[in-house]
Amino acid sequence: MYTPAHRAAVIELAKRCLLPQDAAEAEAIVDILTRATFGAVSEVDGKLQGVALASAGHKDEAVAHLDLLLVDPAVRRQGIARGLLADVERQAKKRGLGTIKVAGNAPDYAWPGVDVHYTAAICALTAAGYTHERTAWNMTAQLPVKPRPARPAPEGVVIRRVAEADLELLLPMVHEQWGPAWTVEVERAFSKGGVHAAFRGEHPIAFAAWGGCRPSWFGPMGTLPAASGTGLGSVLLRLCLDDQAALGLTSAQIGWVGPVPFYANAADAIIDRVFFLFTKQL
């Protein structure tokens, strides 16, 4: 069974197993996926060979989410993932969870689903009886974003980096419009990445955030319906991408999109990573 004592070994295993852009953020990924986790490990002589991490759904408490599945490249195709999946499914059932999904358990997620480049994982999940239910995608923006003339902000609207004192009005606005998962993501972005917002007087009317779950990932962002179509979203997106470029990042992932033409226009972003979301009845 997974325990927090496995954290360092899971990070090392993730670095060996994941695609380069994910391996580079292995520590952030493991930390976000072990906040409320249960899971299974495979160990030989105290050495971690494989891990499967899962959690109960934040949105639907009757659903389990498979958050991470890794097997050391040296011992693949020996049935280790099959065993880990069976173990984690048993644990989920014991907890009264009737379905298991391979889909981001927002706000504690590192991917929307399984990136299609992890083809072995797609094969292993299919072999274990999981069904491809939906498809999601990220967009990639190359950094720094090419400068372009910004539309002037609407009269009476000020755009600026969110300060601690702004959270008192921003977080309830995000909660009311977009729900609890986004509220947590914005809070985390404030402490680990950055948040920019447009204010009319004291009141936030649009915001954009980055770095809440992973440093290279942008999002979430939202504009109140009354302020949409005024160009605020593009300005806020670019402020966040400028922050990410200032970290030395050469690209940003716009996670789990959303309005493709908006990001294509505002930041020359392209659809890049594609994720399959799976489900299985337990």
Ligand SMILES: CC(C)(COP(=O)(O)OP(=O)(O)OC[C@H]1O[C@@H](n2cnc3c(N)ncnc32)[C@H](O)[C@@H]1OP(=O)(O)O)[C@@H](O)C(=O)NCCC(=O)NCCS
């Ligand atoms: C996906 C992964 C965990 C599979 O681990 P594994 O221990 O090698 O898998 P298993 O040996 O249990 O395979 C079970 C079944 O899955 C299928 N499968 C697994 N790997 C496969 C591959 N490379 N090609 C085709 N089918 C594959 C097969 O049906 C296999 O059964 P079989 O060997 O009897 O034919 C491993 O490849 C891995 O760590 N990949 C990188 C990380 C990753 O993709 N994680 C998911 C994203 S978080």
